Amino acid sequence: MSPKRARAAMIISGLGFLALAATLALTALEDNIVFFRAPSELARAPVEAGIALRVGGLVGENTVRRDGLNVRFQITDLAHDVEVRYTGMLPDLFREGQGVVAEGRFDTAGVFVADTVLAKHDETYMPPEVAEALKASGRWQADARHPGEKTDPAAAYGASAK
Amino acid sequence: MIAEFGHFALISALCVCLVQVGVAFSGAASGASDLMRMGDNAARAQCGLVFIAFGALTYSFVVSDFSLAVVHANSHIAKPLVYKIAGVWGNHEGSMLLWVLILALYGAAFSVFERAMPQTLHARILAVQGLMGIAFLVFLLATSNPFSRLDLAPFEGRGLTPILQDPALAAHPPLLYAGYVGFSMTFSFAVAALLEGQVDRAWARWMRPWTLLAWVFLTLGIALGSYWAYYELGWGGFWFWDPVENASLMPWLAGTALLHSALVAERRGTLINWTLLLAIVTFALSLAGTFLVRSGVLTSVHAFANDPARGVFILAILALFTGGGLAVYGLRAPASSRDGFQPASREALLVTNNIFLATATVTVFVGTIYPLVLDAIGGPKISVGAPYFNAVFAPLTIPFLIMLPLGPMLAWRGDTFSSLFGRLAPAALAAVLVTCGLALTRSGTPLLALVLLGGAFWLVGGALTDMVERLRRLKNLAQTPLLSAPVAHAGLGVMIIGIIAATAWRQELVVAVAPGDQLRIAGQSLRFEGVRERAGPNFTSEQASLVYLDGPHEGADLRPERRFYEAERSQTTEAAITTDLTGHLYAVIGEPVDGKRVVRIWYHPFVALIWLGAVLMACGGALGLVGRVRLAGRMHQSGGAA
Numbered sequence: 081m082s083p084k085r086a087r088a089a090m091i092i093s094g095l096g097f098l099a100l101a102a103t104l105a106l107t108a109l110e111d112n113i114v115f116f117r118a119p120s121e122l123a124r125a126p127v128e129a130g131i132a133l134r135v136g137g138l139v140g141e142n143t144v145r146r147d148g149l150n151v152r153f154q155i156t157d158l159a160h161d162v163e164v165r166y167t168g169m170l171p172d173l174f175r176e177g178q179g180v181v182a183e184g185r186f187d188t189a190g191v192f193v194a195d196t197v198l199a200k201h202d203e204t205y206m207p208p209e210v211a212e213a214l215k216a217s218g219r220w221q222a223d224a225r226h227p228g229e230k231t232d233p234a235a236a237y238g239a240s241a242k
Numbered sequence: 243m244i245a246e247f248g249h250f251a252l253i254s255a256l257c258v259c260l261v262q263v264g265v266a267f268s269g270a271a272s273g274a275s276d277l278m279r280m281g282d283n284a285a286r287a288q289c290g291l292v293f294i295a296f297g298a299l300t301y302s303f304v305v306s307d308f309s310l311a312v313v314h315a316n317s318h319i320a321k322p323l324v325y326k327i328a329g330v331w332g333n334h335e336g337s338m339l340l341w342v343l344i345l346a347l348y349g350a351a352f353s354v355f356e357r358a359m360p361q362t363l364h365a366r367i368l369a370v371q372g373l374m375g376i377a378f379l380v381f382l383l384a385t386s387n388p389f390s391r392l393d394l395a396p397f398e399g400r401g402l403t404p405i406l407q408d409p410a411l412a413a414h415p416p417l418l419y420a421g422y423v424g425f426s427m428t429f430s431f432a433v434a435a436l437l438e439g440q441v442d443r444a445w446a447r448w449m450r451p452w453t454l455l456a457w458v459f460l461t462l463g464i465a466l467g468s469y470w471a472y473y474e475l476g477w478g479g480f481w482f483w484d485p486v487e488n489a490s491l492m493p494w495l496a497g498t499a500l501l502h503s504a505l506v507a508e509r510r511g512t513l514i515n516w517t518l519l520l521a522i523v524t525f526a527l528s529l530a531g532t533f534l535v536r537s538g539v540l541t542s543v544h545a546f547a548n549d550p551a552r553g554v555f556i557l558a559i560l561a562l563f564t565g566g567g568l569a570v571y572g573l574r575a576p577a578s579s580r581d582g583f584q585p586a587s588r589e590a591l592l593v594t595n596n597i598f599l600a601t602a603t604v605t606v607f608v609g610t611i612y613p614l615v616l617d618a619i620g621g622p623k624i625s626v627g628a629p630y631f632n633a634v635f636a637p638l639t640i641p642f643l644i645m646l647p648l649g650p651m652l653a654w655r656g657d658t659f660s661s662l663f664g665r666l667a668p669a670a671l672a673a674v675l676v677t678c679g680l681a682l683t684r685s686g687t688p689l690l691a692l693v694l695l696g697g698a699f700w701l702v703g704g705a706l707t708d709m710v711e712r713l714r715r716l717k718n719l720a721q722t723p724l725l726s727a728p729v730a731h732a733g734l735g736v737m738i739i740g741i742i743a744a745t746a747w748r749q750e751l752v753v754a755v756a757p758g759d760q761l762r763i764a765g766q767s768l769r770f771e772g773v774r775e776r777a778g779p780n781f782t783s784e785q786a787s788l789v790y791l792d793g794p795h796e797g798a799d800l801r802p803e804r805r806f807y808e809a810e811r812s813q814t815t816e817a818a819i820t821t822d823l824t825g826h827l828y829a830v831i832g833e834p835v836d837g838k839r840v841v842r843i844w845y846h847p848f849v850a851l852i853w854l855g856a857v858l859m860a861c862g863g864a865l866g867l868v869g870r871v872r873l874a875g876r877m878h879q880s881g882g883a884a
Contacts, residue, residue: 090583090590094597101601101638105608108633109626116623134625146835148754168752169832169840172804172813 114183118213119160129186135162136181136210144176155182155192157210159217166194173199179210245310248298249389252339255291255346256379258284259372262349266369270362270438278365282353285368288375289350296330296343299388303330309395312336312388318401318809320780328412329402334536334552335388337415341532342378344416344423349375352427352452359448366434367427374426377559385552401809404781410470418463418490422528424456425497429525432518433567436574441514446507449521451867453504457497458863464490465856476815476830478844480744480852483631488610489531492603496524499599506589509654513589515575516596522571526564527603533560534610584656591649598642605634636690643697643738647704650727651711665711669703684747691746695739702735723866730862737855743848744825750845754838760791764827764845767791768800773831773839781805783816786831786839795820802829802841825849 116134117127127133140154140161149168153176154161164182174180174197184194262284269277299312303326308314316333317326325332331340349371356364382388405411431449435441467490472480481487500520507517533556583590609626617623647669651662677696680687709728716724751763757772771787788800803816820827825847832840 089585090593097597098601098604101605101634104637105605105634108630109609109612112630112633113624113626116625148835148838149752149840169830169842172815 116181118216119155119157119162120213120217122162123160126190127186129188129190132183132185133192134181134183135164135192136179137162137213138210139174139176139178139180141176155180157213157217162192163190164192164194164197166197170197171199175199181210244298244301245307245389245391248295248302249387251291251294251298252379252383252389255288255295255342256376256383258288258291259375259379262288262372263369263376266365266372270365270369273362275361278361281365281368281372285346285349285353285371288372289346292339292343292346295389296339299336299339300327300330303327306399307395308397308399309391310388311390311392314392314396314399316402317399318780319398320809321402321407322779324409324412325402325407328406331415332402332406332411335382335386337419338378338382338386338536339388340416341419341423342375342382344419345371345375345378345426348423348427348452356448359444360438360440363434363438363440363445366437367430370430370433371426374430374563377562381552381555381559385555398809401780401807404805404807404810404812404814405474408470408474410466411474414463414466414470417459417466421456421458421460421463421497422490422493422531424452424459425493425521425525425528427452427456428497428500428521429563429567432521433570436518436570439574439576441518441576443508443511446504446514446517450501450504450508453497453501453521454863454867457494457501458860458867460490460494460497461856461860461863464494465853465860468856469853472849473817473819473828474814476817478750478817478828478830478842478846480741480849483609483628485610486535488606488631489534492606492610493524493527493531495599495603495606496520496527499596499603500524502592502595502599506592510589512583513593513596518571518575520596522564522567526560526567527607529556529560529563533557586652586657586659588649588652588654588657591645591652594645595642595649598638602635602638605638606631609634636694639738640693640697643694643701643735646701646731646734647708650708650731651704666704666707669707670700672703673697673699687746691742694742695746698735698738698742701738702732705729705732705735722868726862726866728862729865730859733855733858733860733862735855736851736858740848740851740853740855744846744852747847748844750843752840752842754835754840756838761788761841761843763843764825766793766795766827768843770839770841771799773834778805780809781807784831786829786841788818788829788841788843790820794822800827800829802831804831821850 114132114134115127116136119135119137122135135155137155137157140156143152143154143156143161145152151166151170153164153166155164156162164184165187166182166184178199181198182192182194183196183198184192187193262281265277265284266281269275269279269281299310301307302310302313303317304323306313306317306319306326308317312333312335313329316336317329321329330336349368352371353368356367428449431445431452435445464487467487468480471477471482500517503513503517503520506513533553536552536556583593609630613624613626647666648659648662651665652659673696676699677692680695681692705728709725709732712724712728716722749764751761753759753761755761755770757770760767760769762768767790768788769791771789773784773786776783776785783803783805785801785803788802790796790798790800798820800818800820802818805814805816806812807814815830818829825845826849828844828846830842832842
């Protein structure tokens with residue numbers, strides 16, 4: 081093969097491959113995007129059952145009920161609540177009043193069935209989506225985030241892992 | 243006082259850095275060799291000064307000087323010494339100081355060890371390194387001064403996040419940074435050569451060891467981070483496609499592509515433009531990784547600080563160096579060569595390798611950046627998780643695996659695929675037989691997993707065949723770089739076997755148990771004996787005991803823990819792991835519920851192969867390096883220019 085033709089073949093096959101990869105990536109993106117919703121957004125515009133979703137907010141006070149491995153609780157942005165059902169082990173810092181993000185889907189009865197519940201490893205950590213959900217519902221209190229903690233300059237430094 | 247000394251050393255380092263850039267650039271422009279030599283000295287002095295600053299900060303951590311804001315926020319008297327030291331880089335300011343230190347170390351190492359190249363190129367590389375030094379020192383001093391004092395010194399610190407108090411994590415940031423920052427060398431090589439207007443095979447040969455060094459560190463850093471996440475987070479996974487993990491994977495993929503394209507540039511003098519571009523992009527991705535991790539734009543457990551000023555500053559550095567590098571590239575890239583490739587040649591396969599790796603980099607980039615872009619333009623909040631990356635990577639990996647063993651066994655310039663047939667037939671046959679055997683004995687294995695496993699066996703078989711052929715050609719130890727590729731490729735195969743096996747054959751059990759209850763997983767029975775309290779150096783813990791009732795570990799027990807760290811008011815899960823030849827049994831415990839305990843046990847078959855494979859890959863890289871250093875040493879001794 082002449083250098084020129086080899087070059088052309090290489091460019092064409094390279095472009096073809098990139099097109100294939102782009103198609104692959106876009107299809108995969110379309111199928112695997114998970115939307116985040118705050119309880120208030122869900123109250124305004126409910127999401128139908130069976131669609132993968134992330135719901136975030138605070139764990140409602142006095143809403144956690146356990147029965148062995150089965151847990152039910154409410155996620156709240158202090159304006160609206162979402163009923164959540166989860167089976168399995170909850171993260172270390174799962175507490176009432178703590179910020180959490182649940183991943184899962186609604187069942188036909190309107191209960192959010194979570195596959196995963198995320199709470200972070202540090203008490204001072206608030207998932208950014210949760211903070212924004214609280215701000216959106218008008219219930220954000222900057223101080224409520226670090227109960228019992230002095231506001232010194234160092235408090236601005238977030239938690240970390242890795 | 244020590245802290246002020248460190249602060250002063252940092253400011254001096256910045257001044258020296260300005261001198262380094264000035265004298266090295268002007269020396270290179272005017273050809274004044276004493277000015278250029280001064281650039282070398284400046285690089286070494288800068289390194290010494292940053293080292294002093296780093297030492298001062300380490301000292302402040304060791305003696306628990308809580309009048310320093312960072313020490314107060316991240317340390318505690320009761321913390322073991324090793325974590326006081328690791329605490330130096332377990333926070334934003336200290337980790338950026340570590341970044342600057344490593345940058346300075348690379349510059350100094352370059353000025354000491356790199357002697358073969360023309361003096362002007364040498365000086366320009368140091369000048370570009372110096373530019374980066376200036377940017378990061380200004381960033382450090384202006385927005386993230388590790389030596390800033392508190393007005394009133396508290397008596398006690400707030401402690402280091404407990405999950406960071408771990409040996410693997412003490413070593414993870416330095417290794418990762420050695421990788422990230424190592425690619426600053428390739429960036430400097432590319433920009434300096436473009437400014438010099440002389441980019442050729444020799445340039446690629448000089449750059450490759452630095453690329454290799456950075457790549458080895460990055461490989462180890464990522465592997466260590468993954469291993470840490472596996473055993474410390476207690477989530478039972480080894481890779482979460484977390485944006486921060488992706489941020490380290492992108493420069494790794496681009497850096498791997500760079501290693502291979504630089505090989506073609508060195509041997510054939512082609513792909514030079516692409517290699518230059520990759521050298522710039524790889525470092526840009528390293529910077530982007532730092533920006534993503536450190537700026538707090540990501541929803542991640544890794545974000546140290548949410549200070550917008552810092553984010554904007556790092557973004558500015560990123561834009562400046564990426565934009566600057568690409569601009570120099572656009573203005574000064576040499577006219578591309580007219581050489582074509584034979585389809586059956588090593589270089590053609592290396593081009594294929596680059597297409598795959600570039601595609602992989604782009605897909606990771608899309609999945610990581612898309613949610614951020616959407617959020618920034620006011621779109622809906624979304625997350626792109628493991629399903630996307632799995633859906634994209636699995637189909638990409640299969641053709642990659644099939645082609646990979648062919649490349650290193652083809653000759654440069656021109657060969658025939660039929661010449662490979664006899665040499666690789668045993669490896670192909672073995673891979674097919676083992677895969678068929680697994681399909682029959684491990685029913686229920688998904689087809690995709692079988693195909694990927696088959697590909698990985700083929701890769702390992704091919705790499706072994708290649709290794710045997712090369713060992714026959716090996717005449718003396720200076721030729722160890724010959725073994726670099728097969729060892730690294732076998733490592734990749736081993737890693738993929740580990741990933742697929744641990745994913746496809748994983749077993750998981752979540753139960754609530756009372757003392758005396760039995761549970762069964764992966765053919766072994768265990769009895770839950772209950773939970774007892776115990777005290778550690780700076781924590782108290784609840785430790786459960788799960789006793790093996792049969793199997794090779796009969797009588798031994800797994801002791802998963804939940805630790806409570808008083809100083810940090812934080813809780814962690816400590817997984818208990820039993821290692822077997824065939825895999826890990828991995829247990830964690832949860833909270834008490836109605837007198838019972840939630841216990842979660844996984845069986846992770848062959849999971850250790852993942853990290854073993856990564857270490858093999860790094861060894862492969864190191865082999866290439868060792869041989870090169872020897873070679874360079876000999877050339878140096880004999881006084882010959884390369």
